[in-house]
Amino acid sequence: MSIKGIDKTLCVNCGQCYDICPNDVFAIAEGKVFVKYPEDCQSCALCLLVCPKEACKIDNMRPTALPARGRI
Amino acid sequence: MDEIKHVITGDVLIIGSGLAGSMAAISCLEYGQKVIVVNKGKMCWSGSTAVCGGNDIAVCFPEDDSALWLKAFVESSDYTADQNWIEIFLKESYTQLLKLEKLGEKHGLEIFPKQNGAFWRINRAINPFRTVLCNLYSALKAFSKELKASNAVLYERIMITKLLEQEGKITGAIGIHYRTGEVYLFQAKAVVLATGCCTYKADLFDVCGEGYTMAYEIGAKMMSFDRGGAIMRPKDVMRGGLLCSSASSSMANALGSKLVNREGVDIKEHMTEEEKKLGRMGQDRAIQREIEQGRGPVYEDFINLPDTVKTVLSQLRCAAVKRVQLEYGKNPFVETIPMEHVEQTITPDQSNRMGGVWIDCTGQTSIEGLFAVGDASCPKISFQHPYNGSDLGWALLSGGRVGKYVAQYCADMTMNSQSDLNDIQVRKEVARYRALLEKKDGVRPDELKEMLIQIMIPYDIRHCNEKAMVQCLDKIHDFIQQDLPRAKAENLHELREALEVYSMAHVAVMIVSSELYRKESRVGVRREDYPFMDNLHWKKWIGFVKHENQMCFFTESIPENLYEIPDEVNTPFVTRL
Numbered sequence: 123m124s125i126k127g128i129d130k131t132l133c134v135n136c137g138q139c140y141d142i143c144p145n146d147v148f149a150i151a152e153g154k155v156f157v158k159y160p161e162d163c164q165s166c167a168l169c170l171l172v173c174p175k176e177a178c179k180i181d182n183m184r185p186t187a188l189p190a191r192g193r194i
Numbered sequence: 195m196d197e198i199k200h201v202i203t204g205d206v207l208i209i210g211s212g213l214a215g216s217m218a219a220i221s222c223l224e225y226g227q228k229v230i231v232v233n234k235g236k237m238c239w240s241g242s243t244a245v246c247g248g249n250d251i252a253v254c255f256p257e258d259d260s261a262l263w264l265k266a267f268v269e270s271s272d273y274t275a276d277q278n279w280i281e282i283f284l285k286e287s288y289t290q291l292l293k294l295e296k297l298g299e300k301h302g303l304e305i306f307p308k309q310n311g312a313f314w315r316i317n318r319a320i321n322p323f324r325t326v327l328c329n330l331y332s333a334l335k336a337f338s339k340e341l342k343a344s345n346a347v348l349y350e351r352i353m354i355t356k357l358l359e360q361e362g363k364i365t366g367a368i369g370i371h372y373r374t375g376e377v378y379l380f381q382a383k384a385v386v387l388a389t390g391c392c393t394y395k396a397d398l399f400d401v402c403g404e405g406y407t408m409a410y411e412i413g414a415k416m417m418s419f420d421r422g423g424a425i426m427r428p429k430d431v432m433r434g435g436l437l438c439s440s441a442s443s444s445m446a447n448a449l450g451s452k453l454v455n456r457e458g459v460d461i462k463e464h465m466t467e468e469e470k471k472l473g474r475m476g477q478d479r480a481i482q483r484e485i486e487q488g489r490g491p492v493y494e495d496f497i498n499l500p501d502t503v504k505t506v507l508s509q510l511r512c513a514a515v516k517r518v519q520l521e522y523g524k525n526p527f528v529e530t531i532p533m534e535h536v537e538q539t540i541t542p543d544q545s546n547r548m549g550g551v552w553i554d555c556t557g558q559t560s561i562e563g564l565f566a567v568g569d570a571s572c573p574k575i576s577f578q579h580p581y582n583g584s585d586l587g588w589a590l591l592s593g594g595r596v597g598k599y600v601a602q603y604c605a606d607m608t609m610n611s612q613s614d615l616n617d618i619q620v621r622k623e624v625a626r627y628r629a630l631l632e633k634k635d636g637v638r639p640d641e642l643k644e645m646l647i648q649i650m651i652p653y654d655i656r657h658c659n660e661k662a663m664v665q666c667l668d669k670i671h672d673f674i675q676q677d678l679p680r681a682k683a684e685n686l687h688e689l690r691e692a693l694e695v696y697s698m699a700h701v702a703v704m705i706v707s708s709e710l711y712r713k714e715s716r717v718g719v720r721r722e723d724y725p726f727m728d729n730l731h732w733k734k735w736i737g738f739v740k741h742e743n744q745m746c747f748f749t750e751s752i753p754e755n756l757y758e759i760p761d762e763v764n765t766p767f768v769t770r771l
């Protein structure tokens with residue numbers, strides 16, 4: 123996993139990260155955008171590229187794959 | 195979930211909108227076709243193209259020595275490149291480049307950065323030719339603008355799960371919108387499969403081989419899955435830093451960046467000649483040695499590059515640059531950033547150019563009206579090492595020229611109206627979705643993905659012999675029979691993943707069985723039990739087709755019309771990862 127979350131003090135819930143993410147990592151509920159499936163993040167940084175507020179937090183490492191990824 | 199809410203009709207359905215699919219859509223529009231484009235992610239922004247971002251592409255320029263390109267393709271593919279397609283590449287790749295360049299200009303975007311007013315070409319260490327720098331982010335922006343402004347009908351976030359066929363002719367496809375749960379039926383005279391490859395690795399999760407599985411299931415000829423390509427990612431690798439990918443760091447190296455040790459010495463000075471030829475494996479070995487001998491950490495050094503190079507790198511790798519800036523609070527062009535040691539388990543790295551759907555020289559598959567482009571098609575002009583511009587070059591070429599042939603095909607065709615047979619296929623597919631969603635006790639798709647990857651881990655470059663492969667294949671078959679049927683999806687997101695893991699497992703069978711069939715070492719696959727290349731017996735492509743529910747293998751001789759392949763046995767084999 124490499125998406126660490128959204129800094130809610132910066133986020134304006136514009137939904138652009140939700141719109142671009144290839145892996146459907148984000149979701150929207152009651153107008154608020156949040157990280158729903160962090161284990162599916164591939165670290166492509168496309169959300170960073172579109173976020174107007176630099177609110178997506180991703181660590182610099184590519185995901186380390188197994189066994190860190192996933193639920194087992 | 196509704197049975198079918200949406201029925202959409204057009205001349206041609208393009209599935210996937212990476213570089214190949216977008217080029218295909220634009221080329222079909224040029225030929226006056228009524229185009230439908232469906233993409234699993236956001237239109238134009240998913241798949242390998244979006245991840246690979248900005249790199250370099252293989253294109254033969256008019257001033258180039260064609261003989262050099264020919265030799266490079268034939269030899270670097272261990273003779274497996276298709277010489278008929280190389281001829282097409284030599285004649286047409288530059289035209290496709292110009293087409294893309296013009297598209298960028300139309301939308302105010304620079305897709306090909308310039309150096310002194312000319313296309314910026316580089317020479318990567320492992321390439322005998324020059325590739326051209328390409329900003330794929332700009333290309334994807336241009337595609338998206340162009341398609342939105344056209345009369346193409348666009349659907350995103352829909353995953354196609356089944357191709358429809360009748361009497362050997364394609365008739366359309368079925369898919370599910372994994373955010374709304376609505377089912378879509380697309381009907382078209384022709385379908386262009388541009389679904390990319392199948393990846394099992396950690397940096398790309400969204401291309402999972404559905405194109406391969408769907409084509410195989412309707413009886414399409416499949417080819418060249420015996421070339422595992424970069425089968426395994428080395429165990430101990432130095433990753434992180436700015437570029438975060440071996441392809442882009444080799445591109446940056448070609449532009450003058452260096453890997454330096456703690457003392458500021460270029461690690462190349464300590465590399466053996468053999469390591470220099472081995473691409474990323476050689477580089478990783480050298481980095482490891484620097485650390486073991488107390489000269490670590492190793493840094494990617496971008497600070498001493500000329501300003502023009504810094505500018506182009508920061509554009510081509512803009513997403514990675516932004517990530518590093520936010521993570522470290524540093525500008526990597528001003529301060530060096532140490533590469534961090536990623537102690538990762540060995541992961542199957544089978545993405546890209548692993549094989550694909552067989553096509554002829556027009557891009558048509560063995561199913562009438564079904565075309566395949568880019569990574570979805572079998573690798574016609576790929577090298578052994580997947581990341582040196584040939585795959586992007588292939589996506590550009592195969593996608594950019596397919597419109598003409600699609601239009602020719604459609605001109606002779608009348609649209610099939612929806613038949614009872616299609617109706618049955620649709621109902622079956624909807625029942626499949628429903629069963630996954632309604633299952634109460636079962637295994638979540640994430641866990642299934644992990645199980646599959648665990649099966650494939652022990653089967654790597656070092657253990658690649660008949661015994662290990664047979665064991666691996668048995669385990670994959672057991673997985674398909676015992677574990678996959680236990681898949682359950684708690685929501686639509688998991689439904690998408692469950693459908694993905696189904697494909698990944700079936701593609702795993704395609705890869706391992708094809709590699710097992712070949713009794714020698716070739717194209718990235720070193721067999722412990724057959725360590726040499728054997729041109730005398732294996733100057734062949736390996737393919738298979740579904741017949742009575744079995745995978746039936748066949749071989750085809752590799753054409754030698756332009757370049758004669760030596761008839762020798764025991765040719766030393768080198769893996770260039």
Ligand SMILES: Cc1cc2nc3c(=O)[nH]c(=O)nc-3n(C[C@H](O)[C@H](O)[C@H](O)COP(=O)(O)OP(=O)(O)OC[C@H]3O[C@@H](n4cnc5c(N)ncnc54)[C@H](O)[C@@H]3O)c2cc1C
Pocket residue numbers: 209210211212213214215216232233234235238239240241242243244245246249250251252352353354355388389390391397398400401402404405439441442545546567568569570580581582583584585586587589
């Ligand atoms: C990290 C990385 C680095 C790379 N570096 C290089 C390089 O330096 N040089 C080089 O030549 N090549 C490189 N490659 C390979 C290159 O990126 C690909 O060969 C090329 O982008 C393939 O383009 P494509 O359009 O065929 O497929 P993709 O770009 O993968 O597009 C496939 C599209 O199909 C969609 N799709 C998939 N399944 C479905 C479905 N069931 N229904 C609907 N849509 C679907 C996907 O969402 C995606 O949008 C790299 C690849 C990666 C991952």
Ligand code: SF4
Pocket residue numbers: 128132133134135136137138139140155172173174175176177178
């Ligand atoms: S793009 Fe940025 S600001 Fe917009 S919703 Fe996402 S995190 Fe928030």
Ligand code: SF4
Pocket residue numbers: 125142143144145146147148162163164165166167168169170180
């Ligand atoms: S880095 Fe890529 S995969 Fe991860 S959350 Fe952002 S857009 Fe999605």
